[in-house]
Amino acid sequence: MTLVPDLPQGNDTAFTALFTPLKLGHRTARNRIVHAPMSVCYGDADGNVTRPQIEHYARRAQGGAGTVITENFAVNASGRQMRLQNLVDGEQRLPGLRRLADEVHRHGALAMVQLVHAGRYAGPWDVYDSRRRLAPSAVPFPLTSDRTVTPQEITPEEIEETITAFGQAAHLCERAGFDGVDLHAGQGFLISGFLSPRTNRRTDEWGGGFDGRVRFLLEVLREVRRRTGPDFVVGVHLMTDERVEGGWTLDNALRLAPLLEAAGADFLFGVPTSFETMRLPANSGLMDRHGYALTDNSALARATSLPVMVGGRLGDPHAAARALEDHHVSAIALARPLFTDPDWPRKVSDGALDAIRGCSCATARCLRTQLTGAVCEGWPAETIERGYLGYDDHDDERVRS
Ligand SMILES: Cc1cc2nc3c(=O)[nH]c(=O)nc-3n(C[C@H](O)[C@H](O)[C@H](O)COP(=O)(O)O)c2cc1C
Numbered sequence: 001m002t003l004v005p006d007l008p009q010g011n012d013t014a015f016t017a018l019f020t021p022l023k024l025g026h027r028t029a030r031n032r033i034v035h036a037p038m039s040v041c042y043g044d045a046d047g048n049v050t051r052p053q054i055e056h057y058a059r060r061a062q063g064g065a066g067t068v069i070t071e072n073f074a075v076n077a078s079g080r081q082m083r084l085q086n087l088v089d090g091e092q093r094l095p096g097l098r099r100l101a102d103e104v105h106r107h108g109a110l111a112m113v114q115l116v117h118a119g120r121y122a123g124p125w126d127v128y129d130s131r132r133r134l135a136p137s138a139v140p141f142p143l144t145s146d147r148t149v150t151p152q153e154i155t156p157e158e159i160e161e162t163i164t165a166f167g168q169a170a171h172l173c174e175r176a177g178f179d180g181v182d183l184h185a186g187q188g189f190l191i192s193g194f195l196s197p198r199t200n201r202r203t204d205e206w207g208g209g210f211d212g213r214v215r216f217l218l219e220v221l222r223e224v225r226r227r228t229g230p231d232f233v234v235g236v237h238l239m240t241d242e243r244v245e246g247g248w249t250l251d252n253a254l255r256l257a258p259l260l261e262a263a264g265a266d267f268l269f270g271v272p273t274s275f276e277t278m279r280l281p282a283n284s285g286l287m288d289r290h291g292y293a294l295t296d297n298s299a300l301a302r303a304t305s306l307p308v309m310v311g312g313r314l315g316d317p318h319a320a321a322r323a324l325e326d327h328h329v330s331a332i333a334l335a336r337p338l339f340t341d342p343d344w345p346r347k348v349s350d351g352a353l354d355a356i357r358g359c360s361c362a363t364a365r366c367l368r369t370q371l372t373g374a375v376c377e378g379w380p381a382e383t384i385e386r387g388y389l390g391y392d393d394h395d396d397e398r399v400r401s
C-alpha cells in the first residue's frame with residue numbers, strides 16, 4: 001500500500017528531505033518522520049487497547065507523522081513489564097488492535113506495533129520473586145537503584161515458546177491491519193539480554209560466541225517473517241552498544257546488521273545502552289544529549305542497505321533535517337517531541353517553527369507518570385488536567401467504533 005503524501009510543503013527547503021516519502025519494505029510512508037515507541041500506558045490492566053490509546057496514536061498520525069510505531073506491546077503475559085501494558089497474545093485482542101490500526105491509517109500514517117518480551121524486567125516488580133522471570137542466564141542485576149534481583153535461566157523449551165509467541169503476535173498485528181512490527185531488541189529486555197555477553201552466559205546453542213548470542217534474535221525474526229506475508233514490514237529495534245566494559249559493542253551490532261538484512265528485516269532502529277547501563281556514571285544524562293544516537297545509527301546505515309531510523313533528542317527541526325543529510329540515516333524518530341506536540345510535523349511543513357511546543361522539562365514528567373498513564377509537562381494546563389489525550393484540540397468524533 002502506498003500512502004499519498006498529504007502534507008503541503010512549506011516554502012522552507014531546509015526541511016524538504018523530511019517530507020520525502022520513505023520506503024519500508026513494500027510499503028511507503030508519506031514522509032520520514034516516525035513516531036518512536038513511547039510507553040504512555042493508556043492501555044488497561046487486562047492488556048487491551050483502549051479508546052484513549054486509540055485517540056493518542058490517531059492524534060500523532062493526524063499531526064503529520066508518516067509512520068506511527070506504538071509503545072512496546074508484550075507478546076505474552078510472561079513478557080509483560082507494566083500493569084497497563086498491552087498484550088498481543090490471542091484472538092481476543094483483534095478488535096482493539098483493528099480499531100487502532102484503522103484510526104492511524106485514517107490520518108494517513110503507516111501503523112506499526114512494537115513487540116517485546118521484557119525478559120528479566122518483566123513485572124510486577126513488587127513481587128519479583130513470585131514467578132519465573134526469564135533471562136538467558138541467572139545473572140543478578142539492579143532492578144532499581146536500591147534493589148538487586150536474579151532472574152531465572154530460560155529453558156530451551158521456553159525459548160521455542162517465546163519465538164513462537166513473537167511470530168503469533170506479529171501475525172495478529174498483520175491480521176489487525178497493521179503495516180508492520182518493530183521487534184524490541186534493546187534496553188535489556190529479553191532479546192537484547194541474549195545479545196550481551198554480560199547477561200548471556202549460556203554454553204548451549206543460544207549462547208557462547210557471537211553466533212550463539214545472536215541466534216535468538218535471528219530466530220525470532222525468521223519466525224515473524226515465516227508467519228507474515230512478504231508485504232508486512234518487519235523492523236528491528238536494536239541495541240547498538242551497551243556502553244559498558246565486557247558488554248555488547250557497536251562492532252557487534254555492525255557485524256549483526258547484514259545478518260538481520262539477510263534474515264528479512266526491512267528496517268533498523270538503533271538505540272544505545274540499556275536500562276541498566278544508562279544509569280552508569282559514564283552514561284548519565286545520555287537521553288538528554290542532542291542527537292545522542294546519531295553516531296551509532298550512522299554507522300549502522302553504512303553497514304547495510306536497510307533504511308535506518310534514528311531517534312534521541314532530535315526535536316529541533318533543523319537538527320532533524322541535518323541528521324538525514326549528514327548521517328546517511330533514512331528517517332528521524334521522535335518520541336518526546338511528538339508527545340509534547342503531535343503537530344510538530346505539520347508545523348515544520350508549514351514553516352511555523354515558532355508555534356512548536358518544545359519538550360524541555362528537567363525531570364521528565366512523562367517518565368514519572370508512565371505507570372499510571374503518562375502526562376506531559378509541556379501540554380496546555382487543561383489537557384494535563386484531563387490526564388491523557390495528549391493535546392487540547394482533539395475531536396471526539398474521530399474515534400467512533
Ligand atoms: C516515557 C518514555 C517511554 C518510552 N517507551 C519506549 C518503548 O516503549 N519502547 C522503546 O523502544 N523506547 C521507548 N522509549 C524511548 C524512546 O523511543 C526514544 O528512543 C527516546 O525517548 C529518545 O527519543 P526522544 O528524544 O525523541 O524522546 C521511551 C521513552 C520515554 C521518555
Ligand code: SF4
Pocket residue numbers: 336337339340358359360361362363364365366367375376377378
Ligand atoms: S513530560 Fe517533559 S520530558 Fe516528557 S515529553 Fe513532556 S516536556 Fe518532554
